[in-house]
Amino acid sequence: MKKIVLSLLLVFSAGVVSAEGVAGAPITVATDATASKPAVEAAPLSAMCTLSPASGSKVAGWVKFTQMKHYVLVEGDVTGLTPGKHGFHIHDKGDCSAADATSAGGHFNPTKQEHGRPNSAKSHMGDLGNISADSSGEAKIKFKDKIIRLSGENTIVDRAIIVHANLDDEKTQPVGNAGARVACGVIQLSK
Numbered sequence: 001m002k003k004i005v006l007s008l009l010l011v012f013s014a015g016v017v018s019a020e021g022v023a024g025a026p027i028t029v030a031t032d033a034t035a036s037k038p039a040v041e042a043a044p045l046s047a048m049c050t051l052s053p054a055s056g057s058k059v060a061g062w063v064k065f066t067q068m069k070h071y072v073l074v075e076g077d078v079t080g081l082t083p084g085k086h087g088f089h090i091h092d093k094g095d096c097s098a099a100d101a102t103s104a105g106g107h108f109n110p111t112k113q114e115h116g117r118p119n120s121a122k123s124h125m126g127d128l129g130n131i132s133a134d135s136s137g138e139a140k141i142k143f144k145d146k147i148i149r150l151s152g153e154n155t156i157v158d159r160a161i162i163v164h165a166n167l168d169d170e171k172t173q174p175v176g177n178a179g180a181r182v183a184c185g186v187i188q189l190s191k
Helices: 001-016
Strands: 046-053 061-069 072-079 084-091 128-135 139-145 162-166 181-186
Touching: 046 139, 061 181, 072 128, 128 139
Parallel strands: none
Antiparallel strands: 046 061, 046 181, 061 072, 072 139, 084 128, 084 162, 162 181
């Protein structure tokens, strides 16, 4: 009996004993290294944009941007569109104060490229292509973009999203012949 009590005293002085250890199974001793909790990963950086009507339209909606390791996930919902495809771009200025949204300036283009296809280093950084509205005028958005970023020198934060009246043909300069600006919203970091 003295032997068991002495063994238990030694184990208790060395650390924590598991329940199995007291009952005679192998003893597990927790050390400072194994007792510490794993580091909690930070949530991905994200930004939101609320779209409001422009140019007398009834187009409205929201767009969310989530910075992943190698891309930005773009998700959203836009209503009040005519059925079909509509140019969808990031513009240089986060200013939607003009009735026709011209206060947002031109496409975000810090690398001075020609207008073109999305996800191309040879296009405007703000060229996101088109969104497609169904027969009720709603466009559900979900795609990945490998060019835009939510932080750093060329961040899209505090810039505007513009939805256009027409299809972006992804070639006509300088904006793809996409027509009037029917919705505008400023991209802001989520809290």
